[in-house]
Amino acid sequence: AQSVAQPEDQVNVAEGNPLTVKCTYSVSGNPYLFWYVQYPNRGLQFLLKYITGDNLVKGSYGFEAEFNKSQTSFHLKKPSALVSDSALYFCAVRDDVAGGYNKLIFGAGTRLAVHP
């Protein structure tokens, strides 16, 4: 069965330090992976996706993510955190199943708190 795990409910980091938000997945076929961010009282905003190719994916607002097939992980990273990065982050996976609708499975979310 498809699943996504975000093992940390909350990540705390000081402004200017690097940040990592973890995500692991389980799919039966090839994974299509996404990261979304949610600010308070707003909908989800797309950050980046992995479909195929380079394992390091660059996205919006200076974020990047590293796809690791052997560890079935897709961790979100940023070299230098900003207070404005504080938000709720969701990892999602879509299974590569031929034909039909491929459902998007979301993780439970990780709250990122960046402290001045």
Added chain:
Amino acid sequence: NAGVTQTPKFQVLKTGQSMTLQCAQDMNHNSMYWYRQDPGMGLRLIYYSASEGTTDKGEVPNGYNVSRLNKREFSLRLESAAPSQTSVYFCASSPTVTTIVPQHFGDGTRLSIL
């Protein structure tokens, strides 16, 4: 650029009341989705519409009905609201259900059922 617009933004209902949540998109997308978001559970798909005239159940459809009114609009109806349906509801859209592109989300409807 409106994107995906949801109305209302907030609503409080009593158990047993009915309500329709409205969603409209202006991106000419074929596919639309309804999710609910509960603490610690991420987003779960309630229903989706691959194209105008079609709707299908998602992961948690019980207690809900949907209508794809036209290409732009996709509504979610609670016929007899229950406290377990207290949640934040998000509508999303994408060009199709099969292409690997991000879904675009509205800002949500926060629904409380007493």
